[in-house]
Amino acid sequence: xxxxxxxxxxxxxxxxxxxxxxxxxxxxxxxxxxxxxxxxxxxxxxxxxxxxxxxxxxxxxxxxxxxxxxxxxxxxxxxxxxxxxxxxxxxxxxxxxxxxxxxxxxxxxxxxxxxxxxxxxxxxxxxxxxxxxxxxxxxxxxxxxxxxxxxxxxxxxxxxxxxxxxxxxxxxxxxxxxxxxxxxxxxxxxxxxxxxxxxxxxx
Amino acid sequence: xxxxxxxxxxxxxxxxxxxxxxxxxxxxxxxxxxxxxxxxxxxxxxxxxxxxxxxxxxxxxxxxxxxxxxxxxxxxxxxxxxxxxxxxxxxxxxxxxxxxxxxxxxxxxxxxxxxxxxxxxxxxxxxxxxxxxxxxxxxxxxxxxxxxxxxxxxxxxxxxxxxxxxxxxxxxxxxxxxxxxxxxxxxxxxxxxxxxxxxxxxx
Numbered sequence: 001x002x003x004x005x006x007x008x009x010x011x012x013x014x015x016x017x018x019x020x021x022x023x024x025x026x027x028x029x030x031x032x033x034x035x036x037x038x039x040x041x042x043x044x045x046x047x048x049x050x051x052x053x054x055x056x057x058x059x060x061x062x063x064x065x066x067x068x069x070x071x072x073x074x075x076x077x078x079x080x081x082x083x084x085x086x087x088x089x090x091x092x093x094x095x096x097x098x099x100x101x102x103x104x105x106x107x108x109x110x111x112x113x114x115x116x117x118x119x120x121x122x123x124x125x126x127x128x129x130x131x132x133x134x135x136x137x138x139x140x141x142x143x144x145x146x147x148x149x150x151x152x153x154x155x156x157x158x159x160x161x162x163x164x165x166x167x168x169x170x171x172x173x174x175x176x177x178x179x180x181x182x183x184x185x186x187x188x189x190x191x192x193x194x195x196x197x198x199x200x201x202x203x
Numbered sequence: 204x205x206x207x208x209x210x211x212x213x214x215x216x217x218x219x220x221x222x223x224x225x226x227x228x229x230x231x232x233x234x235x236x237x238x239x240x241x242x243x244x245x246x247x248x249x250x251x252x253x254x255x256x257x258x259x260x261x262x263x264x265x266x267x268x269x270x271x272x273x274x275x276x277x278x279x280x281x282x283x284x285x286x287x288x289x290x291x292x293x294x295x296x297x298x299x300x301x302x303x304x305x306x307x308x309x310x311x312x313x314x315x316x317x318x319x320x321x322x323x324x325x326x327x328x329x330x331x332x333x334x335x336x337x338x339x340x341x342x343x344x345x346x347x348x349x350x351x352x353x354x355x356x357x358x359x360x361x362x363x364x365x366x367x368x369x370x371x372x373x374x375x376x377x378x379x380x381x382x383x384x385x386x387x388x389x390x391x392x393x394x395x396x397x398x399x400x401x402x403x404x405x406x
Contacts, residue, residue: 119389122403125403126403155400155403156400158396159396162390163386163389163390164389164391164396164399165389166399175385176386176389178382179381179382179386180389182378182379182382183366183382183383183386186322186366186379186383187365187366188361188366188367193361193362196361196367196369197358197359197361200325200328200329200358
């Protein structure tokens with residue numbers, strides 16, 4: 001049985017990382033997609049764990065060879081998802097999880113609609129997001145302001161997602177994301193459906 | 204917040220009733236849609252519980268007055284869903300659950316696509332279904348044969364459903380249907396999304 005895809009999108013500061021950490025605890029075999037980027041590593045970020053860090057030339061070569069499932073240029077840096085690792089995980093029947101922006105979601109949904117479930121995770125309000133970004137103390141005010149403007153733009157795209165989770169009550173949000181992940185695994189690609197029909201055929 | 208719709212379809216004998224009974228135990232406020240039919244009550248069936256039993260003339264009058272969300276003529280009998288009760292439950296924010304055939308599913312999905320999640324529940328094989336129908340001892344062999352032919356036709360439509368649950372391991376199927384029901388409640392109608400955007404808007 002081929003695997004499925006779960007795309008999680010939401011502004012930086014929406015609490016995605018916490019939700020994902022809880023979600024994967026009892027979700028069965030999964031592969032968390034690691035993006036490739038040309039941006040500089042932040043303090044504490046490790047190559048092959050947080051991102052694959054590459055230079056611009058290497059990235060542009062891979063674009064030319066169509067080795068990306070999706071890619072985008074954000075704030076002057078490339079971000080993309082290498083196709084090979086995703087296909088491998090799907091072939092192994094794993095749930096492939098993406099933490100990706102609205103542009104990336106659009107590309108994946110367009111390329112693999114049958115097996116993709118997507119969720120937009122949002123803080124309860126703009127003020128709550130601003131406060132979270134200030135409190136976590138990892139970005140300059142200039143970066144925070146850029147993030148807030150981007151969050152506002154992203155929110156206009158929530159209609160494109162299958163589900164929306166408002167991360168207000170954390171325990172409730174954890175329960176919701178777990179249900180969505182389990183449901184995402186029930187998405188069947190056309191080939192699996194054909195197999196089921198063949199298996200079932202009785203008359 | 205407006206409610207959502209969960210459509211459950213599958214051949215008679217797939218185990219839908221058992222799954223629904225388990226599912227609703229911890230799903231929050233819900234309304235289980237009761238169909239209206241012109242067929243005669245089976246032994247033990249109660250009006251207003253299993254179906255609303257009406258005569259053909261009354262049913263055809265309601266068709267003319269567009270009081271059905273969907274209806275169909277099956278084996279010479281009318282079956283339909285009255286619009287009023289569904290709209291009322293949605294307005295109360297409830298999860299409206301339908302146990303309905305593939306035709307009914309198609310109508311509901313067409314009328315209310317934004318808030319509808321659908322699941323096809325299938326026994327693991329044709330043989331398993333045949334055995335279940337014989338074992339439950341409620342239908343004549345003639346009716347069982349009709350059901351089997353209908354099940355075979357229904358299975359060709361599984362691509363139209365959001366999710367497929369193979370009811371092989373009952374505990375697993377219960378867990379799956381609960382996850383789908385919880386996920387279905389996260390479906391947002393466009394009006395709710397607009398409300399969220401307005402609430403959120405900060406810049």
